[in-house]
Amino acid sequence: MLQPASARTNRLSLTFAALLTGVGCGAPPPIDKQLETLASWTATMQLAKERHGAGAITITYATQLRDRADEAFQQASTTIGQSAHTRTDSAYAAAALDSLRTAIRQLESEVGS
């Protein structure tokens, strides 16, 4: 988990990036983009688990990947609800969040953290 000072600078960074990219208008990304991002991080966790199992990546690196996936999970958890306008959207969102949570846990048990 991020420390408060890290969270503050992270927020500053995201605000600056949003201003620069012109997306600082408050609306969360569309649901399909968020689902894509969640699926991408789920696949990243699965690949990291596989590569760690094969001895190709260090625990230090796997832990960093886990932390970044966790950040993506936390971010999507707070925004995806606003983008899900139908029951089907909500069901897909819940399934995608669940898949990523499971993949993060599997990597954690693989690296023993």
Place this chain on the structure above:
Amino acid sequence: MKKWAEVALGVVTSIGGFLEVGSIATSAQGGAEFGYQLAWVLVLGTTSLAILMEMTGRLAAVSQRSYADLLRERFGYRFFLLPLVAVFVVSLLVVISEIGGVSIALQLATGIDFRWWAIPTALVGWFLLWRGNFTIVEQGTAMLGLVAISFAVGALKLHPVWPTLGRALLPSLPSHDRARYWYLAVSILGASISPYLYLFYSAGALEDEWTIEHLGVNRVTAGMGNVFGGVLAIASLVTAALVFAPRGIKVDRYEQIALVLATPLGRAGLVFFIMTLFVTCFGSTLEIVLAIAYLLAQGLGWNWSENLKPGKDARFATSYTVLILLASLPIAIGMDPLTLTNISMVATAASLPVTVIPLSVLMNDGDLLNTHVNGWPSNLALVVIALLSVVLLVAAIPLQLLGGG
């Protein structure tokens, strides 16, 4: 014999110096999202850069003046302010991204957050600039940058589908997500044709005391060096296309990219990736900071040379000192290096006309180049690059808004 040694060194320098934070990130993003399809953009970018480097190198070798110097002299101080400001701003953004790349490499190796590495990176870089000379900056980091060849080894081990890759070297339209495709194309072009590359090359020709006798060396260095460098960038795209695209992985954070080499090459691949990111970004940090300092010094008529003691060109030395420390601050406060990289590559692409269009005038100036002015094939190539730069200027901001998210 000495000439051939210079050619070999020049080519090696170009290979090691081609890959940096922008080309690694944008190639990986392109490969992950569109497979091999964006390979043609790397061919276009590499060819354009080779042409621009050959011309600015020839201009410096024959006229014994740098491109920045001639921009001010031939077009006047008022006009010169336009490329000065544009190149200064985009190069500063790029150098911030490069420091971010070094910091991420150190984070991957140690687990210590990238923010803690930004200022130490700047201090070590400044120390090398202050105490070292042009040879150390140009050749030292570039020779170490040969570790980037691991991308080519990784790509070969993944067994790319050669006919499909061959077809991707020709332009094609995307089947999905057009805005994102063209956004990545512009980012890749920005990473390939950065103005600092040919401004640094032009100043380097004078630092290395090139004359008319070096025109052959210049041609081979600009041509072959960029071809080999371009091959490495394509290898980066290919590894991402073969590791990420089939699994549906998009590159949202730098940390993910290391998996492209850890997959085909195992633990050694992870180590090579970290070394490549560290060495190439650190080398580029020094080159870009010097390129901006050269631009300021040459444009404003100050004493300049990385081979002089700082006391002999105090304003030049002060410029790179302030720049490198300033550029470390955004990373030190935690700005996301990948977001900054993407923004800086698009901004770089948008800034190209102000340095490319004036070059077409200078390269046809008989007073400067005598018999070495451009022939019609070179002029045709330059007109195409100038048109491309105008298209990039017009398209960059709308694509950043539509496809940058």
